[in-house]
Amino acid sequence: MPEHLILLAPSANRVYAADAARLGEAELRAMAAGFGLPEPAVSSTRVAGVDYLAVRTGAALDRDALRVLSELSAAHALFRREGGLLAPVPLERRSTYPGDLVTIQKYQGKTNEQWTRLLLNVTAAATRDPQRLLDGTLQVLDPMCGRGTTLNIALSLGLDATGIDLDTKDFQAYSAFIKTWMRQHRLKHSADESVLRTSGRTRGKRLQIEVAASKDAHKTGDVQRVTYLSTDTTDVDGLLRARSVDVIVTDTPYGVQHGSHGDRLARSPLDLLERALPQWLRVLRTGGAIGLSYNRHVAPRDELAALLTAHGLTPVDGSPDEFRHRVDASIDRDLIVARSPG
Template sequence: MSEYLVLLAASANRVYADAAPRLARAEAQAVLAGTGGPVQVGVEQLAGVDYLHVTTESPAAIAALSNLSATFAIFQPEGELLRPIPLQRRQFYPSDLVTIQKYQGKTNGQWTRLLLNVTATATKRPERWLSGELDVMDPMCGRGTTLNIALLAGYDTIGVDLDRKDYDTYAAFLKTWVQTHRLKHTMDRGASTTGGRARGREFTLEVGPTKEAFKAGETHRVRYLNTDTCDLDGLVRAASVDVIVTDTPYGVQHGSHGDRLSRRPLELIDRALPSWMRTLRTGGAIGLSYNRHVAATDDLALVLQQHDLTVQDALLDEFRHRVDASIDRDLIVAVKS
């Protein structure tokens, strides 16, 4: 068994920072269980600083711990001393891709990364999380927090949202960002049509971390569909996505388009799941972040089960935390058999 101490990164969000050690522990437990080998994870204080104390036989331990949402540094204890371990972080682009956008209702980036990590390692092919062979979709992507985190880690990603302002704002941001960093890229924008029927708008960004990588075809793609998430037939290829992750409408600032849907997220998810399921590969997983005040866990689990998804019961309640008085946030993960 190998032993590691993981120093957690500071969170700019005070409320999230209070819950971070507990959430990081649950994330590490889930991720390491998915990547193989028995694991024990606890929270330990050294000189007044919180660390994750991890004991595991997983051969992918260092890579997995390097890519946790809150990892700042990894050490191995040697007596009273700590030996630093080089991180094996999947990061292909500058981190300001995630941090530079500021707007009301933006989801905490650490939480989005945690949701993606836990969902990816719940699939039947959890090794794809670390190999980069992961196709990610956020079917209610807003201004692209999930898309940015997936791109940063080198995954191909698809975003869907009906809000024209979010689409335009994100397209402009991404174009400016790649130009500012002088990244070799192509960006195609146009109408989405199938069978002569207008379905909305879309853009596709293809970018490489270096000029040499772009020339060699070692690129990553972001595709954004400005269309109805409940009607993706013909727009997203069937069985082409490994992981679907999204923030469901919170019923507050994070509401969907129109007050009716923002206050009834279960109805929206129930209507959208047939469309999402057609895009998901067998063995793929869906991870939903949700507000318990507007969607009870049992009710959400029932909706997922009614669409032939297997809810991962071991993850229930492990990630629950308070965002503010109106948002009691949690996540739920389910796998397509």
């Protein structure tokens, strides 16, 4: 049985790194199922004192399987085991922009980038057309985007993304960062800020970005678009086109104080989700999926699943606790993914 070893990327978060192999295994199983690949045999292993994720398949690794392995959030390098030797296998990963787009921002309360990428991956795999993740056509919405980790990850993959957040400080911080980053990397781009107004009512601000990875890409129209709406995520009627996004992925409020959010976040996200879901689901395409990262201390999984079901979604079944992990004493983090009918 062919065996490949995935060298896991280092994580800036020690606690997350301790669970990276287990989370990577769960992510791989979810992606294999979503992309219609045979279920692989996956396990942690150690070679010469270095930890790897071992993947055994019933046949040689074809290009579809290689592309899925390459997109794993924690995949740093891939090797094929040949007796006592490891032969490097080039990753076939979409990486449109430099990696510092995702890693350079540092601030209190920032979600681990690998976790955000994992959430995007498993949510995309649950859609009717997961290939959109690989071909660059997946449309992403983060309706509580904060300072834009999801937006930056989507952009780094060559995807279009929209973010929504009410916090004006987060909006201003993201606007300043992304404009500076694009200038420093000498990318052909436009970045326009405007007042968000409909029917004579001012509803916040809009940042509209269009950027190309190279001059040639810009000439051919191969550009990415990021939109950030600084407005109330429970009141976006008229601001986003219906059935315009493939996935909705977001961090729900964890019920702990960090940064400028602490004084306005409710202890539980369930009431917020009850009000926001009708607005979000109006823009989700048929066959799309929603992925929520949440804190089990403040949002019991069964209640969250029941809420998604009540709004016409179908939670994706998986092994209990497969993505659950500790962030700190106050955050017992997990994710839940649900499909839209169709």
